[in-house]
Amino acid sequence: MKVLFVAGDPKPERWTVPIKELLPEAEVHVWDANGPAVDADYAIVWQPPAELFERETRLKAVFNLGAGIDGLLAVPNLPPHLPMVRLEDAGMSVQMAEYVLHQLVEASRGMETYREQQQQGVWKIHRPIKRSEWPVGVMGLGHIGKRVARTLADLDYRVHGWARSEHTLDKVTTYAGADKLPDFLGSTRVLVNTLPLTEETRDILNHQLFSQLMPGAVVINVGRGEHLVEDDLLKAIDDGHVARASLDVFRQEPLPAEHPFWQRPEITITPHISARTLRDATLEQITGKIRAHHNGQPITGIVDTSRGY
Numbered sequence: 171m172k173v174l175f176v177a178g179d180p181k182p183e184r185w186t187v188p189i190k191e192l193l194p195e196a197e198v199h200v201w202d203a204n205g206p207a208v209d210a211d212y213a214i215v216w217q218p219p220a221e222l223f224e225r226e227t228r229l230k231a232v233f234n235l236g237a238g239i240d241g242l243l244a245v246p247n248l249p250p251h252l253p254m255v256r257l258e259d260a261g262m263s264v265q266m267a268e269y270v271l272h273q274l275v276e277a278s279r280g281m282e283t284y285r286e287q288q289q290q291g292v293w294k295i296h297r298p299i300k301r302s303e304w305p306v307g308v309m310g311l312g313h314i315g316k317r318v319a320r321t322l323a324d325l326d327y328r329v330h331g332w333a334r335s336e337h338t339l340d341k342v343t344t345y346a347g348a349d350k351l352p353d354f355l356g357s358t359r360v361l362v363n364t365l366p367l368t369e370e371t372r373d374i375l376n377h378q379l380f381s382q383l384m385p386g387a388v389v390i391n392v393g394r395g396e397h398l399v400e401d402d403l404l405k406a407i408d409d410g411h412v413a414r415a416s417l418d419v420f421r422q423e424p425l426p427a428e429h430p431f432w433q434r435p436e437i438t439i440t441p442h443i444s445a446r447t448l449r450d451a452t453l454e455q456i457t458g459k460i461r462a463h464h465n466g467q468p469i470t471g472i473v474d475t476s477r478g479y
Contacts, residue, residue: 171464174210174226176201176218177235185449189214192457212460217241223249231255231463233456236447237262237314239473240367240394253463254473260455261448263317269444270318270362270390273416274327276438277360277388278304301327305384307358309374310365310393311337311344312479314445318362330357334370334477355382360390367394368478377402386413392444395420400431407436418444 173196175186182200190198199208201218207225215222216235223229224247231253234242239256248254275281278299287294304327308319311333323329323341331337332345332354345354355361361383365371375391375398389412391398400421406412416438417431423442431437459469473479 171196171212171460172199172208172210173197173460174199174201174208174213174222176213176222177216185214185453188449188453189457192453193460196460211464214456215242218245220245220247223247223252231460233257233459234473235452235456237312238366238394239479240396243473243475243478248475250475254475255456255459255469255471256473256479257447257452257455258471259313259317260451262445263314265445266314266364266392267318267321269392269418269440271321271325273390273438274304274306274322274360274388276416277414278327301325304328304359305330305357306360306362307332307354308342308362308364309333309354310363311339312364312366314392315362315364318364330354352382355379356384359384359386360388362390363393363397365393365397366479367396370478372396373399375399375403377405380406380412383411385411387411388413389415389417391415392418395423403437404430404434407434412436414438416440418442 173189173193175182175189175198179185186198186200199210203221209228210226211228211230213222213226213229213232214235215232229252233255234257237257239254242254280296283296306322306327307330308315309332311331315331316339319329319331319339319342330343330345331339332351334347336346337344363375380387380402389403403412403415414436418440419442425431425439431439462469
């Protein structure tokens with residue numbers, strides 16, 4: 171068995187050494203843009219070059235080093251019948267739930283107010299929140315979206331979930347399909363985006379969508395920067411319909427120094443850190459699936475390229 175690592179890491183041994191430890195029966199190679207084909211059986215990739223699929227024609231499956239596969243699907247010459255396997259969780263969903271919870275508590279508990287009071291030497295207690303006044307809507311109910319929704323529901327927030335297809339979650343009201351999106355948005359004050367990036371979801375966070383949220387809305391985007399129409403968010407904030415936003419992903423990263431988001435106190439910016447890939451958990455999952463596939467056993471996480479996830 172030959173495994174090819176294709177991720178552009180300047181220190182690929184950080185990945186290839188543990189891959190070899192977890193798959194001692196495999197030959198492990200690092201992609202060399204100027205080298206010959208290695209006739210790999212499997213490729214472990216992150217945003218691979220198109221040349222990979224021109225050179226390595228014996229691949230049996232490709233394993234993506236992340237749950238988001240838009241960078242993989244952007245490669246123009248993907249073999250149509252080659253299985254593409256995305257990362258399933260691997261420690262990311264709990265990180266995402268922590269991040270979303272932090273941003274929600276910042277808004278709902280008014281923590282910024284208490285920090286300002288500390289700077290002024292003011293001791294003043296504000297009324298406890300009513301969770302019924304902070305209904306949360308989670309867009310996207312994959313592994314990450316479900317973990318986020320369950321976490322917030324367990325803390326007695328009223329949680330709604332929306333996805334393309336039907337889902338059932340304890341303590342979460344779910345909506346499915348485009349025709350139910352207005353009902354979902356009208357019940358939402360805190361909107362959390364965990365959708366995959368597809369042609370259907372690109373630019374979905376736009377002014378029309380924001381205008382359907384409850385007044386004083388909060389937007390938390392941990393999906394992809396391309397989901398958000400940036401000027402529309404600024405307009406919704408200026409109109410007063412969106413009170414604040416927490417953004418972890420952007421169309422251009424790093425976010426340019428001259429970008430207007432930096433100057434808006436209503437916007438919290440973090441540098442794409444809501445959920446980091448955990449190397450050990452990631453490689454345990456991927457190498458386990460490679461071994462299972464090599465042995466003819468079924469595996470999960472195979473991408474439906476027609477749906478984009």
